[in-house]
Amino acid sequence: TQVEEMARQFIIGQDTAEAVKTLGRLRQDGFAAVVDLLGEATVSEGEADVCLRTYLELVETLRREQLGWAPLTPAVADSGRDWGYAPKLQISVKPTSLYSQANPMDFEGSVRGILVRLRPLYEAVADAKGFLCIDMESSACKDITLEVYRRLRAEPRLRAYPGLGIVLQAYLREAERDLDALLAWSRRERLPMHLRLVKGAYWDAEVAIAGQKGWRVPVWLGKPETDACFERMARRTLEAADICFLACGSHNIRSIAAVLETARALGVSGDRYEFQVLYGMAR
Numbered sequence: 001t002q003v004e005e006m007a008r009q010f011i012i013g014q015d016t017a018e019a020v021k022t023l024g025r026l027r028q029d030g031f032a033a034v035v036d037l038l039g040e041a042t043v044s045e046g047e048a049d050v051c052l053r054t055y056l057e058l059v060e061t062l063r064r065e066q067l068g069w070a071p072l073t074p075a076v077a078d079s080g081r082d083w084g085y086a087p088k089l090q091i092s093v094k095p096t097s098l099y100s101q102a103n104p105m106d107f108e109g110s111v112r113g114i115l116v117r118l119r120p121l122y123e124a125v126a127d128a129k130g131f132l133c134i135d136m137e138s139s140a141c142k143d144i145t146l147e148v149y150r151r152l153r154a155e156p157r158l159r160a161y162p163g164l165g166i167v168l169q170a171y172l173r174e175a176e177r178d179l180d181a182l183l184a185w186s187r188r189e190r191l192p193m194h195l196r197l198v199k200g201a202y203w204d205a206e207v208a209i210a211g212q213k214g215w216r217v218p219v220w221l222g223k224p225e226t227d228a229c230f231e232r233m234a235r236r237t238l239e240a241a242d243i244c245f246l247a248c249g250s251h252n253i254r255s256i257a258a259v260l261e262t263a264r265a266l267g268v269s270g271d272r273y274e275f276q277v278l279y280g281m282a283r
Helices: 002-010 016-028 045-068 075-078 102-126 141-153 175-189 201-212 223-239 251-267
Strands: 089-094 131-134 163-169 193-198 245-250 273-276
Touching: 016 045, 045 089, 045 102, 089 102, 102 131, 102 141, 131 141, 131 193, 141 163, 141 175, 141 251, 163 175, 163 245, 175 193, 175 223, 193 223, 223 245, 223 251, 251 273
Parallel strands: 089 131, 131 163, 163 193, 193 245, 245 273
Antiparallel strands: none
16 A cells, blocks of 8 residues: 555556546646656567557547647637647657667667657657657667657658657766757757756666776766756756757756746746656655
8 A cells, every 4th residue: 555655646647547637637736747658668579569559549548638628828728738839748758668679789770670669659749739758768878869869850751840859867977068969960950959958867877887897987976066067058958949948857946946047047938948847756
């Protein structure tokens, strides 16, 4: 009973029907949501197929449900979007859940293998006028994930649809370089991008694996360094608000305040950034 109660604090439902009810309650309180599936690790292509089918079922269910959801902030209800700019249907997916053989030693094969299943998922999301965020995992798959995002975002059939996002983790030493490269690519390709900025959730594993292999640790070792990197990256993204939308993913009051005040100081419109928190983690 205690385990179930704890799970319900952090998980919106054990099936789609239960999740939809929770989403409805969240919306009544003025919150939108980005939904993903937990237990996403796959060790076979059969499991990856099941993951894709489950996501497609989720998209179809949310497509129907959103028709009955009033947009948040009634003043802009005519747009059909929350606050006038955000799709009501939003999901997030870890790319390796869609391809069990992803491996940095097979970079090209991994990118293509992920895209085989990610492409039809994004097409379904776009058809539902929703939004898909490609989540970030361990540093071993970082470059694969970034390349998957660039290729899918630039596909001729989908270039005109802006509902695709990517995540960067500020605890990685390479994060600022990756951000600069993404922003440069976005301008060069004339493709607006959506960035969720987080601090990162794999710190212990990254440090342990690097120690075992004798590699340079890829993450900042002190939290103040991560926090400072997060604020620098947020400022760079807000300075590029004409081409990049910022989703600030943090529970830290200072980080949230820093993003809010930086946006105000730069004169960034409120429809060019938002704040995201994990369900059950903060008020």
